[in-house]
Amino acid sequence: MAALLIEVPPKQKKPLIRRIRPDQSQSLRRAIQFSFLLLNIWIGAAFFLWVRQYEGAGPQGWQRPAGVEGWLPIAGMMNTKYFLQTGTIPAVHPAAMFLFLTFAGLSLFLRKAFCGWLCPVGTISELLWKLGRDTFRRNWTLPRWLDIPLRSLKYILMGLFLYAVGSMSAEAIAAFLYSPYGIVADVKMLNFFRYLSTGAAITIGIFIVASVFVRNFWCRYLCPYGALMGLVALLSPLRIRRNEARCIDCAKCAKACPAGLPVDKLIQIRSAECLGCMECVAACPAEDCLGMSAPASKGWIDPRWIAATIVLVFLGVTGTARWTGHWNSPIPDAMYQRLVPQSEELGHP
Numbered sequence: 001m002a003a004l005l006i007e008v009p010p011k012q013k014k015p016l017i018r019r020i021r022p023d024q025s026q027s028l029r030r031a032i033q034f035s036f037l038l039l040n041i042w043i044g045a046a047f048f049l050w051v052r053q054y055e056g057a058g059p060q061g062w063q064r065p066a067g068v069e070g071w072l073p074i075a076g077m078m079n080t081k082y083f084l085q086t087g088t089i090p091a092v093h094p095a096a097m098f099l100f101l102t103f104a105g106l107s108l109f110l111r112k113a114f115c116g117w118l119c120p121v122g123t124i125s126e127l128l129w130k131l132g133r134d135t136f137r138r139n140w141t142l143p144r145w146l147d148i149p150l151r152s153l154k155y156i157l158m159g160l161f162l163y164a165v166g167s168m169s170a171e172a173i174a175a176f177l178y179s180p181y182g183i184v185a186d187v188k189m190l191n192f193f194r195y196l197s198t199g200a201a202i203t204i205g206i207f208i209v210a211s212v213f214v215r216n217f218w219c220r221y222l223c224p225y226g227a228l229m230g231l232v233a234l235l236s237p238l239r240i241r242r243n244e245a246r247c248i249d250c251a252k253c254a255k256a257c258p259a260g261l262p263v264d265k266l267i268q269i270r271s272a273e274c275l276g277c278m279e280c281v282a283a284c285p286a287e288d289c290l291g292m293s294a295p296a297s298k299g300w301i302d303p304r305w306i307a308a309t310i311v312l313v314f315l316g317v318t319g320t321a322r323w324t325g326h327w328n329s330p331i332p333d334a335m336y337q338r339l340v341p342q343s344e345e346l347g348h349p
Contacts, residue, residue, distance in 0.1 A: 014247070014248045014249070015248075016248050016285060016286060017246065017286060017287045017288075018285060018286070018287060019284075019285060019286065019287045020287055023281065023282045023303075024303050024304060025278035025281055025282050025303035025306075026278070026279065026282045028303055028304065028306075028307040029116070029117055029277060029278065029303075029307070031307075032117050032118065032307060032310060032311065033117060033118070033122075033123045033126075034123070036117075036118045036119075036120060036123070037120045037123050037124070039067070040067075040070075040120045042065075043065045043067045043068050043070075044068070046062060046063075046065045047064065047065055047068045047186070047190065048190065049062045050062040050063065050064050050065070051187055051190060051340055054336055054337055054340035054341060055340060055341055056341075064328070064329075064336075066094075066095040066327050066328045066329070067095065067099075067318075068186050069093050069094075069095040069096035069099060069186065070095070070096070070099040071186070071189060072093060072096045072185060072186060072189065073096070073100060073225050074161060074164075074165065075093040075096040075097075075177070075182075075185060076093075076096035076097050076099060076100025076101075077100060077161070077162075077165045078165055078168065078173045078176070078177065079093060079094065079096055079097035079100075079173075079177070080097050080100060080101060081165055081166070081168070081170075081173065082170050082173045082174065082177075083097060085170045086170050089326050090173075090174065090177055091329060091330055092177040092178055092182060092183060092329050092331070093177060093182075093185070093186075093329055094321065094326045094327060094328075094329065095318075095321060095327050095328070095329075098317055098318060098320075098321040098326070098327070099318070101317070102313060102314055102317045102318070103118070103229065104228075104229065104232050105313065105317075106118075106309075106310060106313060106314075107229040107230075107232040107233045107236070108232050108233070108235055108236055109236060109237070109238070109309075110236065110238060110276055110306055110309065110310065111233045111236050111238055111239075111274055111275070111276025111292075112226070112229050112230055112233045112272075112274065112275045112276050113276050113306070113310055114229050115219060115226050115229055115230075115275050115276075116275030116276045116277035116278075117276070117277070117306075117307075117310055118310065118314070119219075119226075121218065121219070121223070122216070122219055122226075122275075125211050125216050125217070125218055125219055126216065126258065128208065128211040128212050129211055129212065129213075129214070129215040129216060129217075129258070131212060132211075132212035132213050135212075136213075139213060139214060139215050140213045140214055141214070141215075141260060142214065150220075150221040151220060151221055151273075153221055153222055154220075154221060154222050154223050154224050154226065154227040155224075155227050157222070157224035157227070158224035158225075158227040158228050158231075160224075161224055162228075180339050180342075183329075183331055183335065183339060184336075184339045184340060184343045187339075187340055187343040188343055191343060191344055195344075207222075215258050215259075215260065216258055216259070220259070220273070227272075230272030230273060231272055233272060233274070233276070234270070234272055237294050237295060238276070238292055238293070238294055238301065239268040239269055239270065239292070239293065239294075239295075240263065240268065240269040240274060240276075240278070240280060240281065240290065240291070240292055241267065241268045241269075241290070241291065241292075241293050242263065242264070242266065242267055242268070242289065242290050243288060243289050243290070244267065246286050246287065246288050246289035247264070247286065247289050247290075248285075248286055248289075249264065250264075250285065250286075251264045252264075252283040252284060252285065253280035253281075253283055253284050253290055254280070255283070256279045256280050256282070256283035257279060257280050258275060258277060258279060259271070259273040259274060259275060260273075261273060261274060261280075263280045263290070276292070276306075278292060278303060278306075281303075288300075292306065
């Protein structure tokens with residue numbers, strides 16, 4: 001018997017209604033990214049010179065930039081727990097707590113805005129994978145059987161850090177922060193990079209090379225801070241949403257997504273991997289098809305509003321901490337004079 005052939009009509013291609021307004025999200029995001037990167041470079045240089053003056057090998061008169069505590073997320077979590085338990089802001093590394101709460105708050109309301117708009121490591125990682133894409137005309141994606149287990153590593157690391165902080169009492173946190181090790185924890189961090197071991201240098205080199213070929217290698221697989229921000233972002237009311245009626249199924253949004261999310265197949269993006277970077281929105285050629293919005297909202301959120309909110313929240317929180325006297329650690333110069341030169345010898349309490 002002859003097989004019955006049924007002709008399936010080809011899928012109708014939707015007409016493209018091109019965008020009228022030029023996308024501004026990426027120019028605004030890059031401006032904030034590079035401003036924050038330059039700020040961190042300045043903080044790092046000022047902190048290095050501050051340390052060198054106590055080591056007797058640098059110019060005098062440098063003040064410790066409290067912003068360096070943004071690189072101490074564990075101290076930020078410790079201080080936050082201490083504050084919640086006691087109602088008192090710790091005097092040592094208080095800026096770490098304010099910066100941690102700023103970044104977590106931005107992730108809560110604006111997706112992973114810290115990772116996608118502010119994080120200097122994320123900015124460098126993005127530059128590396130875009131360099132790889134421009135050089136080799138593509139980035140590589142790890143197979144699913146390897147990608148999923150590797151992504152779990154950052155959550156395992158995050159869980160270990162949360163367990164370590166969560167298991168500490170307020171008294172134990174205070175004892176750690178006021179110990180010699182806790183006071184110069186930032187100097188210890190700097191010394192790690194100043195005196196890199198061969199193994200650490202090779203490891204960092206592998207991460208850099210991998211980031212050229214795989215989008216956001218460190219952020220995707222190993223960053224515990226990004227993992228925490230992603231979980232916080234799951235509670236965010238904002239989502240990237242797709243208007244099916246306007247979508248022409250070009251898949252440009254999915255190709256542009258740094259997290260490799262199937263934006264072209266979903267109505268809204270709920271994943272903890274979404275950076276809120278709006279690269280997908282910038283790549284979409286259709287008018288009123290893709291954007292960031294809140295539930296029940298009839299329109300898209302203007303990226304200028306997102307950029308302004310990030311800047312105002314960051315400046316507002318850090319400015320408030322300065323104004324209330326909870327930004328700089330009130331450690332006497334004499335103590336720094338004694339502890340900084342000994343920082344390499346100080347062990348964990």
